[in-house]
Amino acid sequence: MDKLLNEFSFGLFIWQTLLFLALIFLLRKYAWGPILNAVNEREDGIKNALAEAEKARQEMQNITADNEKILKEARTERDAMLKEAREIKNNMITEAKEEAKVQANKLMEQTKVAIQNEKSAAIADIKKQVASLSIDIAEKVVKEELSSESKQLKLVEDTLKDIKLN
Amino acid sequence: MQRKKILNLLTFIFLLTVLKTNAQHESSEAVQHEVTQHDEHGKALTLKEQIKADIKHHLLDSHDFHVTDYLTFPLPIILWDNGLQFFSSSKFHHGESVAESNGNYYAISHNNGHIYKTDSSGTIHYNKKGFESNEKPLDLSITKNVMMIIITSLIIFLVFSSLGKSYAKNGGIGKGPGRILEPIVLYIRDEIAIPNIGEKHYKKYMNYLLTIFFFIWFVNLFGLTPLGVNITGNIAITFSLAILTYLITTFTAKKDYWKHIFWMPGVPAPMKIILAPIELLGTFIKPFALMIRLYANMKAGHVVLMSIIGLMFLFKSWIGSPLSFGLAFGLMILELLVAALQAYIFTVLSALYFGSAAEEHEH
Numbered sequence: 001m002d003k004l005l006n007e008f009s010f011g012l013f014i015w016q017t018l019l020f021l022a023l024i025f026l027l028r029k030y031a032w033g034p035i036l037n038a039v040n041e042r043e044d045g046i047k048n049a050l051a052e053a054e055k056a057r058q059e060m061q062n063i064t065a066d067n068e069k070i071l072k073e074a075r076t077e078r079d080a081m082l083k084e085a086r087e088i089k090n091n092m093i094t095e096a097k098e099e100a101k102v103q104a105n106k107l108m109e110q111t112k113v114a115i116q117n118e119k120s121a122a123i124a125d126i127k128k129q130v131a132s133l134s135i136d137i138a139e140k141v142v143k144e145e146l147s148s149e150s151k152q153l154k155l156v157e158d159t160l161k162d163i164k165l166n
Numbered sequence: 167m168q169r170k171k172i173l174n175l176l177t178f179i180f181l182l183t184v185l186k187t188n189a190q191h192e193s194s195e196a197v198q199h200e201v202t203q204h205d206e207h208g209k210a211l212t213l214k215e216q217i218k219a220d221i222k223h224h225l226l227d228s229h230d231f232h233v234t235d236y237l238t239f240p241l242p243i244i245l246w247d248n249g250l251q252f253f254s255s256s257k258f259h260h261g262e263s264v265a266e267s268n269g270n271y272y273a274i275s276h277n278n279g280h281i282y283k284t285d286s287s288g289t290i291h292y293n294k295k296g297f298e299s300n301e302k303p304l305d306l307s308i309t310k311n312v313m314m315i316i317i318t319s320l321i322i323f324l325v326f327s328s329l330g331k332s333y334a335k336n337g338g339i340g341k342g343p344g345r346i347l348e349p350i351v352l353y354i355r356d357e358i359a360i361p362n363i364g365e366k367h368y369k370k371y372m373n374y375l376l377t378i379f380f381f382i383w384f385v386n387l388f389g390l391t392p393l394g395v396n397i398t399g400n401i402a403i404t405f406s407l408a409i410l411t412y413l414i415t416t417f418t419a420k421k422d423y424w425k426h427i428f429w430m431p432g433v434p435a436p437m438k439i440i441l442a443p444i445e446l447l448g449t450f451i452k453p454f455a456l457m458i459r460l461y462a463n464m465k466a467g468h469v470v471l472m473s474i475i476g477l478m479f480l481f482k483s484w485i486g487s488p489l490s491f492g493l494a495f496g497l498m499i500l501e502l503l504v505a506a507l508q509a510y511i512f513t514v515l516s517a518l519y520f521g522s523a524a525e526e527h528e529h
Contacts, residue, residue: 004401006297007278011244011305012227013402015312020381020406023319028373031326035351036372038333038340045338 217476221469224394226279228310229255233393241313245272247283247303255307264288272303281305311403314395318384326380347380354379354513362517367524371517374414378407379513386464386505390498398508399465401457408457411516416449419523426527452519456512463508467501 146152211219232238240256247270257265261274264284272281273288275298282290282300293299308316329344340348359368359375385397397403425431427445430438474497477490 002295002297007226007401008405009227009280009305009309009400009402011307012309012311012400013406014306015308016315016403016406017410019312019315019319020377020410023323023381024373024377026323027326027377031323031330032351032373032376034330034333035326035340035348036355038330038338039348039352039355042338 213479217473217479221472221476224472225396225399225465225468227400228279229258229274229281229307230260231310231313232260241310242308243272243281244306244308245281245303246306251303281307310395311397311400314388314393314397315385315403318381318388318397322377322380322384350379351376358510358514358517362514362521363524364521370418371414371520371524374410375513375517375520378411378516379509382407382460382512383506383509386508387502389464389468390501390505396464396468398460399468401461404457404461407460407512408453411456411519412450412453414516415453415519415523418520420526422525422527423523426522431527452515456515460508460512463504467504471497471501 145155229241229243230238231241238260240254243251243253243255243257243265245251245267249268251267251270251272253265253267257263257267258272258274261276261279264286265272266286271284271286271288273284273290274281275290277296277298280298280302282298282302284290284300291299325344325347328342329340329348332341332344333339335341354376355368355372358379359372363371382398385395389396389398427449428442430441430445433441471494474490474494478487478494481487481490
């Protein structure tokens with residue numbers, strides 16, 4: 001301790017204190033002040049930038065989500081439309097088939113009726129021709145049969161034979 | 167002075183050891199060289215004594231600034247002794263002769279390197295304990311340490327003021343050599359000041375904490391250069407730094423700080439009375455410990471490092487000298503760490519004391 005005190009230089013102490021205080025005041029004005037201010041500003045800037053980036057990311061995410069939603073809706077709509085179209089197509093086909101069937105049946109019916117009519121007409125015609133032919137034949141036969149007197153007498157006789165007077 | 171001679175000797179021996187294969191021949195030359203060294207009484211010194219004297223000389227402040235034996239700058243001597251005495255240190259002839267100024271005679275003690283008032287022949291009287299008993303004028307000389315403090319302060323100022331200016335010019339991003347130190351500034355703010363003092367009060371202590379960290383660190387680093395300054399290993403310097411910490415703690419202290427010293431809350435009344443003087447003593451012991459820690463660490467580091475360097479010359483063998491060299495090299499790297507570590511510890515503890523002064527308790 002004595003040796004320490006013996007070594008202690010009061011002049012050096014005074015110089016050190018004065019120079020060190022001067023250094024603190026100079027550095028405060030020209031170095032630490034500007035440095036700490038600049039660093040603080042920069043840190044605030046970084047903080048703000050990060051916050052903004054986060055915000056932008058959030059917005060981006062929202063937009064993406066919206067897009068996704070819209071896309072999904074569009075897809076659903078498309079599916080619905082396709083389904084509807086298919087149904088309409090099926091309905092139309094069924095309906096057309098039905099109608100065709102009905103139409104065909106109707107046509108068939110008409111045809112049948114027409115055929116029937118034609119057939120009837122033809123039969124009537126044939127009947128008529130057959131009748132006239134028969135009459136012609138009968139006429140000729142009668143003419144032939146009744147060409148002589150004997151034959152006429154015979155016919156009368158036969159007929160009279162058949163007619164039994166009851 | 168002997169230090170320079172030893173340096174020359176070092177170079178000489180080193181070259182010889184490396185270049186020559188004849189170790190025998192070379193060591194005899196070295197021995198011849200050794201005995202040409204003398205102490206202040208003209209007595210021949212052994213190499214061991216020279217090294218010892220050299221270490222002692224290195225640890226003390228000096229009134230000359232010597233780079234080598236052939237390059238020594240005299241420094242101004244400023245004494246207050248019934249009026250201002252101002253002269254050049256060249257008058258002392260490296261502490262070997264008496265300097266006269268306005269009819270007063272002064273001599274430098276080899277014991278502690280201080281200037282004492284003497285008679286015309288420069289006799290210094292010693293008391294029973296072996297300390298100088300001559301009258302001691304107030305010595306405000308620009309000594310080697312003062313010179314190095316000024317140079318270091320200038321370097322710190324230039325580096326950081328240029329960094330401070332570069333922010334405005336460069337859009338908020340630092341530029342220049344100070345930029346590599348910017349992370350350290352941030353470290354001191356974020357890891358030392360804010361955790362110890364608190365977000366609310368740390369700002370007003372930042373100037374002191376930053377200055378003290380860089381001052382101690384830079385000065386410690388300069389102490390490791392061959393300039394051979396030992397600033398922080400000087401009790402006057404660490405006393406000055408510690409007393410500033412003490413004064414700032416005391417004068418920025420809030421009511422709570424004093425309350426915790428004189429009337430500790432939460433303990434029984436008799437205990438409060440016992441605790442008060444202990445706590446009060448603690449406020450002095452804390453900065454005292456700061457002072458001693460820095461002083462002892464730096465001084466011890468220099469002593470050990472120089473002793474091991476000295477060993478190289480004592481061994482003078484193929485194995486011993488390179489071994490000491492390796493040891494000195496390793497120790498030097500350790501000292502680089504210690505230089506930063508001591509600055510860090512001083513700053514952290516100062517911040518801790520400021521924190522206790524600025525704290526506001528919720529009871």
